[in-house]
Amino acid sequence: MPLDTKSPARPVNLSRRGFLASGAALVLATALPLRPARGQQGEAPAVQTLLELRPDGTALLRSPFVEGGQGIFTAMVQIVAEELDLAPEAFTVEIAAPGAGAALTGGSASTRSSYDRMRQLGASARAMLMQAAANDWGVAVSELSTEPGAVLHDGSGRRAGYGELAAAAMDLEVPATVALRDPATFRWIGSPVPRIDVRDKSIGRAKYAIDAEVEGMLLAAVQHAPRLGLTPSGIVNRAEVEAMRGVHSVHLLDGAVAVVAERFWQARRAVEAAEVTWAEGTAEWPMPADFSSAGFRDALAGDTGEPVEVEARGDVAAALDAADTVIEAVYDAPFLVHGQMEPPSTIARFNDDGTLDLWLPNQSPAQFRAAAAEAAGIDPSQVRINSQTLGGFFGRHFLYRTANPFPQAIALARATGRPVKLIWTREEDFLRDAPRPLGVARFRGVVGPDGPVALEAVTIGEGPTQRWYGAPAGADVSAHEGISGKSYDIANTFVGQVPHANPAVVGYWRSVGHSMHDFMYEGFLDELAVSGGLDPYEMRLAMLAGNERLRTLLTRVGELSGGWRPGPFDAGDGTTRARGVAMASPFGSEVATIAEVSLDRGRVRVHDIWTAIDPGRIVNPAVIEAQVQSATALGVSQTLLEELVYENGEPTARNFDRYPFLAMYDMPEVHVAIIESGAEMGGVGEPGLPAVAPAIVNAVARLTGIRVRSLPLSRHDFG
Amino acid sequence: MQLTVNGTAREVDVEPDTPLLWVIREELGLTGTKYACGVAACGACTVLVDGQPTRSCVTPAEGLEGAEIRTIEAVEETEIGRRVVEAWVEHQVPQCGYCQSGQVLAATALLSGTPNPTDAEIETAMSNLCRCGTYNRIRAAIHGAAEA
Ligand code: FES
């Protein structure tokens, strides 16, 4: 239904008497103005959120954002609850109805993009309930007030619950303007309201796409070609496979074979038994048969092409020329899989009226809808995307043409005339994931007695935003963010990107370019500090002169860690430890991190991570703390352990057994300080990650004298 | 064959080598037990077999006749299981939640044998992976459930 685009902040009253039957009375909708998502060019679509008030006084919020553990449902409830004046416990949240248009969940943007509109939504509903009471009681609205869940008239002592008023409120106009609460009186915004989904997730009751079921569905499994660009030419033992128990049918798809069966286990066993012959096919990004990650790293490092300018200040060339000593370094970081615990899946069902329903994990329903329509050869209006709770995402469930199962599920549903649920095994997920790109950056710098005076940084490669949205080199921030966008005051700087196509299919990974570029930049900054005989913490403080927000942040993380203490020092438990510091400015938030490490039989052990985060404004400090802890875990994981290696055009790991990631015994203590500076609201889901790797690597250098310029640390021997 | 799941005898007709995970999910419709790796590397599929935490993705159904199989759906039927779930809520452990069925059952098994585990005992017993990194809360919740 069309929303008022002229004054988009004003919610629309969708109440119909018919809604009452479904238990809803007052129904308000608001369009959330999404800033263009990372990568998306131009206007991002507005998306719809519904607030339904029930006669029993409870409320249902239909969220356009998908919950995947980041606490977004809880945060949205807090915001609406605050303005509506209804306790958060009275709310339930569901993912917005399919096809109603839904948002893109990513870029740590959900809360920040919707904050003002959600307040407006709650405040409008409250105003309408008060108006309904005023009409009923024959008093002026100005004489009324509310307490959580009820309207009060002080003069007469009358009181009516929201549930009793909802039906009368549905016939009222949405007020053109409403007053918002004074933030000084917030009760729920800014407080650690418990997450609403935690209990269900502790007793196995939460449902994910992989758990969804529709009547009459068949189950499917696929075996992909070992490399993109190959396609099946036949199945040597086809008759044998078709005769296996439970098998319904066997299909040759573009780049894969599929078996459809009564049960997933039967489909999987059959498809793995298939002896497929592969031939050259066509693919947009064929994987070269001789591709290796090691070779690609060398190719990037050796690419001396002309960089596209991203940032420039002063005269770097002159400063480098004039210097007695120029510090140079090349940094790299590997391909990484997303490794979300829930394997990708899709249920596709063609309905009798020609429409298509899909149940699948996704971070951007509108994009999936358009792509699914294309795959099915029908109009997007005929496609319903039933978004499901995500069993982790970290960037895995964006639209990546070769990495999503839905086109195969659609083809199989069409071919069999039945609803089909396709699950990719973990092995197929590893093979077709769109990994975090391997990245390389070259640095040259000059340091003076007071700090760096020149810094030249060039990234070489291709970011996911260039791959998926055609962003040109330089303008694709995913290819340099974390090296660009730094706040340090250096008189002569140049940041550039040498475009270099990546033969692998690359994607967004938690904190995107920041996940590696801050490691590179902040590591090199410490190299300059060491060369100049400067303390890395004091040097950073000095480089932030005049930037009170960041000086406060850095000072805070120093305090949080008990005072800056680089070491090495004797920890009193037989270990010798050292600390490192790093900063990052990801997704509108600011972060400073200190790490403490020791060596355990040649292996790095991370004991503590202290992080101060300033997201500008805060909705739920408990959610922020949990997100920082989670992002820290992934940051430690990629620093210590993670690396997707390609040899002969194929990943050498196909499952978690050969792709180690962080387990409990490697998890450090995580200490979080949250600063609410009042700046524009930034993200909280990803910003905890980028400063972790450089803080650890800087601590390791302090402890061992070994400067690591290539992740992960498990590749290095600290003897 | 006949399997005893959550106290009820269930007749299932599957190939004998079908992993218990898929019997539970597909034949019995209990989807709280999760598939994540299928190679015993992560623990998302953990169930209790005669009280022992067991990675059901690599455990063939044959040979389990007569065993007591307990899944997450029945975790609150024991005193220790109830305490673990309460501690999980209290410490706000889950994020995406996908690994948590396995974590809760592994913790329940740990506390059944070791009522007051040390950090080292927790680390040894809790080899289940969590991509959301909820490890510190898991440890705290286990201590909380132990004291309760
Ligand atoms: S799914 Fe069984 S251990 Fe991972």
Ligand code: FES
């Ligand atoms: S809570 Fe997401 S994998 Fe553990």
